[in-house]
Amino acid sequence: MPISEVGGQGSTPAAAEPSTAAAFFDVDNTFMRGASLFHLARGMRQRRLLSYRDLAQFAWQQVKFIARGEHTVNLEEVRQRALSFVAGYTVADIRQIGEEVYDEFMDSKIWPGTKQLSADHLNNDQQVWLVTATPVEIAEVIAARLGVTGGLGTVAEHVDGVYTGQLTGQVLHGEAKAAAVQALAAEHGFDLSISYAYSDSANDIPMLSLVGNPFAINPDLKLRIYAEAHGWEVRDFRTAGRNTKRAIQGFAGAGALYGGWRAWRRLRGRRSIGQFEQE
Numbered sequence: 001m002p003i004s005e006v007g008g009q010g011s012t013p014a015a016a017e018p019s020t021a022a023a024f025f026d027v028d029n030t031f032m033r034g035a036s037l038f039h040l041a042r043g044m045r046q047r048r049l050l051s052y053r054d055l056a057q058f059a060w061q062q063v064k065f066i067a068r069g070e071h072t073v074n075l076e077e078v079r080q081r082a083l084s085f086v087a088g089y090t091v092a093d094i095r096q097i098g099e100e101v102y103d104e105f106m107d108s109k110i111w112p113g114t115k116q117l118s119a120d121h122l123n124n125d126q127q128v129w130l131v132t133a134t135p136v137e138i139a140e141v142i143a144a145r146l147g148v149t150g151g152l153g154t155v156a157e158h159v160d161g162v163y164t165g166q167l168t169g170q171v172l173h174g175e176a177k178a179a180a181v182q183a184l185a186a187e188h189g190f191d192l193s194i195s196y197a198y199s200d201s202a203n204d205i206p207m208l209s210l211v212g213n214p215f216a217i218n219p220d221l222k223l224r225i226y227a228e229a230h231g232w233e234v235r236d237f238r239t240a241g242r243n244t245k246r247a248i249q250g251f252a253g254a255g256a257l258y259g260g261w262r263a264w265r266r267l268r269g270r271r272s273i274g275q276f277e278q279e
Contacts, residue, residue, distance in 0.1 A: 023197070
């Protein structure tokens with residue numbers, strides 16, 4: 001389906017544009033429904049690499065992420081805490097888990113409309129890059145699975161191939177994401193004035209403002225208002241009914257996780273009391 005038929009107004013890449021034009025896509029809620037980091041956490045929990053308590057915290061962040069948008073979440077805190085749990089694992093471990101988790105959870109969350117946008121850019125001989133706060137290893141896995149050019153993400157420090165639990169540089173978010181795009185453009189010779197950028201979040205206004213063709217995809221309220229005020233195109237691949245259903249499912253899932261954690265805590269408490277009385 002041509003881009004001009006995927007909703008919104010106008011058309012995106014023109015075939016006559018030179019290949020120095022590139023396209024930069026945010027991932028969470030732009031390319032993929034929900035947060036890729038939460039899907040990774042689910043996979044790690046299934047493999048007993050993450051506690052129920054940690055997963056419950058991720059679930060609550062996911063509920064807010066889906067219901068209200070990325071700008072309501074303290075991403076710096078979330079990403080730092082999330083990357084801390086990879087400490088002690090190897091880069092190869094996380095990459096392998098990421099590949100498995102993509103197939104298990106992420107693939108079904110990809111927005112077909114956004115995927116078509118990326119395909120049209122590739123068909124017009126333009127590079128397509130994912131730019132996300134998710135760990136770079138996961139960004140690269142997602143990029144490879146989607147068949148796009150590459151992925152930029154937050155870099156977790158590792159020594160001799162083993163993660164330390166610390167970050168290298170900043171979380172790739174906001175201004176840092178824009179700086180990464182500028183650096184990539186300088187490296188590859190992209191002309192940002194004819195390039196494209198796509199995001200759902202007002203946090204990515206710095207990145208969107210770099211290019212000549214910014215698009216708000218499934219935008220949060222703040223980005224929608226900003227985009228309309230600045231004449232940016234808006235594409236929304238969601239429907240009100242689906243959003244409501246997802247929010248309800250998210251709250252139900254988080255409630256179940258939290259309830260299970262509370263029950264586990266109570267059970268532990270009872271066992272501790274019983275052991276104390278026996279002693």
